[in-house]
Amino acid sequence: MESLVCGAVWAATLAMVMAFITWAYRWSHPKASGRLPPGSLGLPLLGETLQFFAPNPTCDVSPFVKERLNRYGNIFKTSIVGRPVVVSADPDLNYYVFQQEGKLFESWYPDTFTEIFGRDNVGSLHGFMYKYLKTLVLRLYGQENLRAVLLAETDGACRASLASWAGRPSVELKDAISTMIFDLTAKKLISYEPSKSSENLRKNFVAFIRGLISFPVDIPGTAYHECMQGRKNAMKVLKKMMRKRMADAGRQREDFFDVLIEELRREKPVMTEAIALDLMFVLLFASFETTALALTLGVKLLAENPRVLRALAEEHEAIVRSRKDSDAGLTWAEYKSMTFTSQVILEIVRLANIVPGIFRKALQDIEFKGYTIPAGWGVMVCPPAVHLNPEIYEDPLAFDPWRWQDKAEITGGTKQFMAFGGGLRFCVGTDLSKVLMATFIHSLVTKYSWRTIKGGNIVRTPGLSFPDGFHVQLFPKELTPSSVLNTACSV
Numbered sequence: 001m002e003s004l005v006c007g008a009v010w011a012a013t014l015a016m017v018m019a020f021i022t023w024a025y026r027w028s029h030p031k032a033s034g035r036l037p038p039g040s041l042g043l044p045l046l047g048e049t050l051q052f053f054a055p056n057p058t059c060d061v062s063p064f065v066k067e068r069l070n071r072y073g074n075i076f077k078t079s080i081v082g083r084p085v086v087v088s089a090d091p092d093l094n095y096y097v098f099q100q101e102g103k104l105f106e107s108w109y110p111d112t113f114t115e116i117f118g119r120d121n122v123g124s125l126h127g128f129m130y131k132y133l134k135t136l137v138l139r140l141y142g143q144e145n146l147r148a149v150l151l152a153e154t155d156g157a158c159r160a161s162l163a164s165w166a167g168r169p170s171v172e173l174k175d176a177i178s179t180m181i182f183d184l185t186a187k188k189l190i191s192y193e194p195s196k197s198s199e200n201l202r203k204n205f206v207a208f209i210r211g212l213i214s215f216p217v218d219i220p221g222t223a224y225h226e227c228m229q230g231r232k233n234a235m236k237v238l239k240k241m242m243r244k245r246m247a248d249a250g251r252q253r254e255d256f257f258d259v260l261i262e263e264l265r266r267e268k269p270v271m272t273e274a275i276a277l278d279l280m281f282v283l284l285f286a287s288f289e290t291t292a293l294a295l296t297l298g299v300k301l302l303a304e305n306p307r308v309l310r311a312l313a314e315e316h317e318a319i320v321r322s323r324k325d326s327d328a329g330l331t332w333a334e335y336k337s338m339t340f341t342s343q344v345i346l347e348i349v350r351l352a353n354i355v356p357g358i359f360r361k362a363l364q365d366i367e368f369k370g371y372t373i374p375a376g377w378g379v380m381v382c383p384p385a386v387h388l389n390p391e392i393y394e395d396p397l398a399f400d401p402w403r404w405q406d407k408a409e410i411t412g413g414t415k416q417f418m419a420f421g422g423g424l425r426f427c428v429g430t431d432l433s434k435v436l437m438a439t440f441i442h443s444l445v446t447k448y449s450w451r452t453i454k455g456g457n458i459v460r461t462p463g464l465s466f467p468d469g470f471h472v473q474l475f476p477k478e479l480t481p482s483s484v485l486n487t488a489c490s491v
Contacts (some may be wrong), residue, residue, distance in 0.1 A: 046082075080383065085380050101360070104366055116283060134428055151435055204234040354419070
């Protein structure tokens with residue numbers, strides 16, 4: 001009897017082991033109608049997620065991508081957070097993916113990203129609903145409103161913020177710029193003013209951002225858990241605000257949230273309350289964090305490249321000299337005349353690579369350059385691998401704005417440049433981001449000198465961050481102490 005029991009146990013154990021081996025084999029050798037790209041899907045379920053999130057302390061392409069590019073070429077397969085993904089550093093495939101949006105591909109992000117941004121976030125919506133929301137957002141961030149309203153407001157915010165920072169012994173630039181932009185955009189989006197609110201809304205977004213691109217383990221103490229708690233608390237504030245406004249039938253339109261409330265009050269509203277709330281959440285995040293990171297890296301790059309800083313200052317000082325009132329605010333004509341500044345901004349965002357991957361999903365089996373992308377698989381377009389490709393950009397890690405000289409203005413994603421996305425989903429906040437960067441640079445280089453106090457080291461996990469901050473000391477140009485003239489960044 002005992003031998004029979006032992007035999008049954010051994011048989012059951014062997015069956016489980018064989019089942020696991022079969023499952024693991026099928027995981028690593030998925031069926032496809034054609035030839036899959038080379039690469040590895042890693043361990044079952046976990047895939048190569050740990051390697052994907054490994055820190056990279058440089059501006060270069062992450063070791064995860066670089067090693068696989070060297071081994072497999074510009075198109076390879078992997079698995080991230082349990083999903084098979086084709087990674088593309090191929091400019092032709094990237095362009096094809098963007099151009100076939102809504103036909104062969106649709107916007108897609110891993111489930112963990114969807115949990116972070118909400119099931120009804122604009123990145124997960126398709127077709128008419130996405131175009132409808134994009135049209136609404138462009139009322140606020142489109143060129144017409146930028147020219148009429150936002151340029152003057154961003155210029156004023158930059159002037160006031162820089163003036164207040166100049167009186168301090170040290171400013172952590174990333175946090176300071178984030179606060180400036182958040183206060184500006186939150187006022188336009190939801191009439192939020194920190195001094196008049198009992199809710200510290202930005203604090204919730206800071207918690208959200210810390211774990212935004214982190215290993216997805218929702219356990220107290222992890223960055224991902226902190227991220228989810230930040231989202232939860234921010235959404236509480238937005239839901240409370242929505243309920244209050246929906247109950248106030250006589251409220252006049254004051255901000256973008258009121259525009260969405262008006263849409264919800266239609267007899268047959270197109271969007272739901274959940275979509276409106278997720279849209280507000282995404283706009284509040286995207287409006288300040290990405291531009292703040294780019295500007296912080298930009299100031300660091302200018303400090304390290306005095307020749308670029310001198311050329312930039314010359315352009316802006318010429319603008320100031322041409323005015324009747326040298327202290328007048330920026331005009332739209334002046335902004336559009338900033339040729340070299342535009343080149344500097346393109347070079348900053350090329351090196352910043354704020355978005356390490358742009359995700360899509362194949363809607364059917366797709367053949368490209370001899371490989372098959374199976375239906376349902378993810379595709380990750382990898383902008384850093386293109387922006388830092390020496391075959392496309394000479395000396396790609398060099399900060400060289402002159403490489404953009406005499407090139408046509410970029411108004412959408414191209415095969416060689418996709419810092420703002422591409423195709424139908426080209427970032428609607430692109431023009432606002434450029435205006436913010438240009439107005440900040442204008443006030444900075446015409447009125448101030450600065451020196452680095454500490455920090456400035458970067459880490460990509462894979463998103464860009466400054467783990468030690470970037471601390472600088474600002475001086476009004478006419479008051480720069482002689483003792484720091486040799487170390488301050490000035491012209």
